[in-house]
Amino acid sequence: MTGYFVRRFLLIIPTFIGITLLVFAITRVVPGGPIERLMTQIQLGGETGALHRSQGGGTLSDEQLDELKRYYGFDKPMLSSYAIWLKKVVQFDLGLSTRYQDPVWQIIKERFPISIFYGLTTLILTYVVCIPLGLAKGMYHGSALDSWSSAVVFLGYALPSYVIGIALISLFAGYWDIFPLGGFISDNYDDLSTFGKAADIFHHSVLPLIAYLAGSFAVTTLMMKNSLMDNLSSDYMRTATAKGLSRGESVRGHALRNSLIPVATSFGNNISLLLGGSFLIETIFNIDGIGLLGYEAIIERDYPIVMGILVISSLLYLIGNILSDICVALVDPRIRFGGRGAA
Amino acid sequence: MSLLSVQGLSVAIRGDDGVLHELVSAVSFDIAAGETMGLVGESGCGKSLTAMSILDLLPKPQALRSAGTLSFKGESISSASPRRLREIRGKNIAVIFQDPMTALNPVQTVSQQISEVLAIHFPEQSKKCRADRVLSLLHEVGIPAPQERLSAYPHQLSGGMRQRVMIAMALACEPDLLIADEPTTALDVTIQAQIVRLLKGLQAKNGMAMLFITHDLALVSQVSDKIAVMYAGKIAEYGSAQQVFAKPHHPYTQSLLAALPGAHHPPKSPLLALEGQVPAIQDMPKGCRFVNRCPHAADICREEIPPQDITTDATVVACHRWKEIAQ
Numbered sequence: 001m002t003g004y005f006v007r008r009f010l011l012i013i014p015t016f017i018g019i020t021l022l023v024f025a026i027t028r029v030v031p032g033g034p035i036e037r038l039m040t041q042i043q044l045g046g047e048t049g050a051l052h053r054s055q056g057g058g059t060l061s062d063e064q065l066d067e068l069k070r071y072y073g074f075d076k077p078m079l080s081s082y083a084i085w086l087k088k089v090v091q092f093d094l095g096l097s098t099r100y101q102d103p104v105w106q107i108i109k110e111r112f113p114i115s116i117f118y119g120l121t122t123l124i125l126t127y128v129v130c131i132p133l134g135l136a137k138g139m140y141h142g143s144a145l146d147s148w149s150s151a152v153v154f155l156g157y158a159l160p161s162y163v164i165g166i167a168l169i170s171l172f173a174g175y176w177d178i179f180p181l182g183g184f185i186s187d188n189y190d191d192l193s194t195f196g197k198a199a200d201i202f203h204h205s206v207l208p209l210i211a212y213l214a215g216s217f218a219v220t221t222l223m224m225k226n227s228l229m230d231n232l233s234s235d236y237m238r239t240a241t242a243k244g245l246s247r248g249e250s251v252r253g254h255a256l257r258n259s260l261i262p263v264a265t266s267f268g269n270n271i272s273l274l275l276g277g278s279f280l281i282e283t284i285f286n287i288d289g290i291g292l293l294g295y296e297a298i299i300e301r302d303y304p305i306v307m308g309i310l311v312i313s314s315l316l317y318l319i320g321n322i323l324s325d326i327c328v329a330l331v332d333p334r335i336r337f338g339g340r341g342a343a
Numbered sequence: 344m345s346l347l348s349v350q351g352l353s354v355a356i357r358g359d360d361g362v363l364h365e366l367v368s369a370v371s372f373d374i375a376a377g378e379t380m381g382l383v384g385e386s387g388c389g390k391s392l393t394a395m396s397i398l399d400l401l402p403k404p405q406a407l408r409s410a411g412t413l414s415f416k417g418e419s420i421s422s423a424s425p426r427r428l429r430e431i432r433g434k435n436i437a438v439i440f441q442d443p444m445t446a447l448n449p450v451q452t453v454s455q456q457i458s459e460v461l462a463i464h465f466p467e468q469s470k471k472c473r474a475d476r477v478l479s480l481l482h483e484v485g486i487p488a489p490q491e492r493l494s495a496y497p498h499q500l501s502g503g504m505r506q507r508v509m510i511a512m513a514l515a516c517e518p519d520l521l522i523a524d525e526p527t528t529a530l531d532v533t534i535q536a537q538i539v540r541l542l543k544g545l546q547a548k549n550g551m552a553m554l555f556i557t558h559d560l561a562l563v564s565q566v567s568d569k570i571a572v573m574y575a576g577k578i579a580e581y582g583s584a585q586q587v588f589a590k591p592h593h594p595y596t597q598s599l600l601a602a603l604p605g606a607h608h609p610p611k612s613p614l615l616a617l618e619g620q621v622p623a624i625q626d627m628p629k630g631c632r633f634v635n636r637c638p639h640a641a642d643i644c645r646e647e648i649p650p651q652d653i654t655t656d657a658t659v660v661a662c663h664r665w666k667e668i669a670q
Contacts, residue, residue: 082629235445238400242440242461243512244433246425254448333450333496 001329001336005322012318017086019308019314024082027303028074033285034301035068035099072098085307094308099300104308108290114184114292118205122212123270129264130217134224138259139251141229142301149221157218165211172207179207182286208285212278220263220270227259234258257331264331271316345373346552347397347436347520352411354392355574364624367392367576371651373522378445379546379553381567381584383560383599387621389576390556394522397554410543412634416519433466433572437513441525443505447497453481453508454493459517472651480511485560487540503534507541514545521546522554539566560603562590572596573623575632578651582658594637594668631663639668 027033061147069075073084088095094104133153137146157163173181180186186200231237232255240250279295281287290309297305354367365667367389374380382390382438395401396408397420413421420431433440440446457480458473465473483490497505506526510512513521520566523542527535546553557563563570568582572595580593595617602615619636628634631644641664649661663667 199670212355233402235440235442236448239438239440239446239509239512240448242398242400242432242438243460244429244431245459254451257450258448331450334498 005326008322008325012322014316015315015318016311020086020089020310021082023258023310024085024307027306028078032301033074034072034303035065035074037301038068040168041057061064061322069301089311094311095304097297097302097305099297099302099305100259104262104304107293107305108308108312111293114287117201118208118212118287118289121205121209122216125209125213126220126270128215129213129244130220131224131260133217134221135228135251135256137225138228138232139247153221156214159214161211161215162280164214165208165281168207168210170286180204182284184287206267208281208287211281211284223262223266224259227262228255231255231258231305260326261332264327265324268317268320268322271320271323346376346378346416347374347554348353348372348412348413348414349393350414352413353395353409354396354406355409356406357404359601362411362521365576366406367396367625369410370573370576370578371411372569372571372578372581374552374554376519376552377419377546377550379555379566380569381563381570382554382556382573383558383563383570385558385621388573390558390573391524394438394524394554394556397522398436398438399428408648409619430464433460433513433518435518436520436522437516437529438519438522438524439506439509439513439526442529443502443509444529445555446498446509447505447577449497452494452496453500457481457508457512460512464516467605476515477511480515481508483514483545484508484511485537488584493518502530506530506534508540510538510545514549517549518551520552520554522556524556525558526555527559528538528557535562542566560599572599577632578659578661579633580658581656582656586656586658588658592656592658592665592669593633593652593662594639595633597668598636598638612631631661639664 033035056109065077073081076084082179085095092105094108096102097107099106100107133149137149140146168183172179180203184201184204186192186204189197189200193198232251234255237250237255240254241247241302245253279291282292282294293305294309296302297309351372352367352370355363355365357363364422370389370393372380372382384394392401392528393407396406397413400408401407401409408421411421412419415431415436420428421432454474454477457477461468461473461476469478477493478489482491486492486504486507492500492504497508500508506529510526518657526542527538530538539562542553542555545551553566555563564584569582570584570587571581572579572593574589574595579595580587580591587596588600591600593660598615598617602617604614617636622628622632622635630647631637631640631649634640634644637644643663646662649663651659651661652665654660654665
């Protein structure tokens with residue numbers, strides 16, 4: 001089994017190269033790259049103050065163009081510039097943002113705590129709510145609790161998160177003024193006590209968290225419920241009853257672990273939510289997270305940042321998949337990875 | 344006094360339209376201590392429903408016991424509280440199921456599942472004591488290298504081994520009655536014989552009674568003291584196994600026995616089969632349920648439900664015309 005997971009970890013390398021190479025190639029062929037943008041800006045004689053290489057108005061000379069190409073690494077063939085990029089990545093150097101001229105790693109790192117905070121809270125709350133709720137719905141299928149919670153969960157699932165976000169802001173920040181309009185912390189954050197800081201973050205995060213969570217309950221809750229109901233009608237549950245267990249005891253002792261198997265399988269997908277962050281919600285609530293950063297980087301053709309976020313999210317996703325395999329193996333003894341002839 | 348007495352038991356299933364369909368109708372039988380009673384019938388005749396309703400293990404909420412009384416050692420268990428019923432389950436009456444592939448929890452080890460029964464009914468026992476008992480049970484049901492099997496999961500065992508684990512689980516509390524619901528149907532024939540021999544041996548040793556449910560007439564003749572033949576949810580014939588097999592009175596029993604392929608038949612002779620099909624539950628005949636397939640059917644059979652007559656051999660037969668047929 002250890003051998004299997006070592007192999008899986010080694011497989012990350014070729015997969016990672018595949019993903020990054022593909023996106024790298026796309027950045028090369030997609031029109032509207034940094035040089036083209038610069039050229040249009042210069043041609044239009046727009047804001048050029050920040051661009052020290054421009055001479056204001058007119059076009060760029062060939063030498064300048066070559067210099068720019070060298071600067072952005074477009075002078076070499078794609079594969080060799082990819083190799084240069086990859087070599088830097090291995091040394092934990094993600095390059096410089098073409099927009100901010102700051103190291104990409106630095107820019108991403110600044111947004112990490114915010115995204116991790118929302119990602120982790122969403123992940124934990126999803127499981128804390130969905131597993132017990134799914135169990136209760138499964139055990140009391142057809143009850144008022146079941147019907148009403150289904151209605152609420154599906155409503156949240158059906159409404160786009162930005163609609164919920166805007167509705168929440170208009171109601172609770174605009175109309176009633178209970179929660180702040182946006183941001184992650186207050187301006188006077190540094191002056192607050194530890195408790196005050198926590199309260200401040202909580203105060204700011206309630207609305208975005210609701211917007212994040214509203215749509216995330218349906219899938220896991222329903223998966224938990226259906227899985228439990230499948231197991232409740234299984235033969236081994238009848239065996240458990242025949243042994244003399246009460247319904248509650250047999251659900252806890254027998255059905256629970258069996259019904260967690262599909263939920264454990266989906267854990268790997270959810271772990272990538274850690275960094276995902278919806279740029280729509282981040283925009284609405286004015287949160288400076290990774291989602292917004294990635295979106296702006298794509299719009300602005302800030303390729304080093306796009307690639308930097310890709311590196312981190314693809315690694316997280318690949319590791320998440322292995323983690324979910326480990327989870328499944330922990331829950332289900334029938335799953336034994338690797339080993340010759342094993343299932 | 345009988346150990347288990349079943350009187351007028353009916354089991355109904357609620358259809359999609361909400362209407363109750365009586366699948367088992369007015370079934371009565373008694374099992375004495377230490378005795379084996381065989382319940383035979385073709386698939387769907389209600390024998391498993393009958394057995395499952397004894398411990399109220401019917402699939403809920405679709406199936407329910409609609410009539411009848413059950414008494415176990417003189418105590419009514421049809422009206423017992425859920426708590427009392429849980430005490431009886433596993434301790435006084437144990438069950439082994441048809442499919443050992445699915446009847447065990449796939450994510451628990453053999454020893455966890457067996458010791459659980461002990462933990463439910465003898466919570467005062469020490470862990471050590473329970474572990475010893477589990478080991479000796481595995482030994483008793485003939486599992487080779489029981490020590491190594493303790494930590495095995497069901498998927499690591501063969502079908503026969505799993506059924507042995509089920510038996511060990513059922514025997515853990517030394518029940519007075521074992522309900523064996525087609526315990527060998529899912530197993531191949533050689534394993535089948537081993538399991539039946541094992542059950543017989545354990546029964547003799549522990550002095551427990553057994554309700555053996557099967558569709559296999561040859562098998563039931565080997566194990567049973569008494570036999571009840573069920574057809575379409577009713578008992579057609581009921582009496583000592585010897586009498587029923589030697590001198591079947593009910594036309595259904597007769598055709599069943601005639602259809603048994605025996606070693607004395609010449610090779611490749613056509614198999615005898617009972618013509619026709621069991622009527623669907625919605626259009627059960629008003630009178631005898633066997634009427635559409637019975638070679639001896641008369642007008643009275645179509646109109647009136649046959650009474651349960653006691654024959655000269657002290658067996659019970661539900662047929663209007665058994666006397667005429669016998670002649």
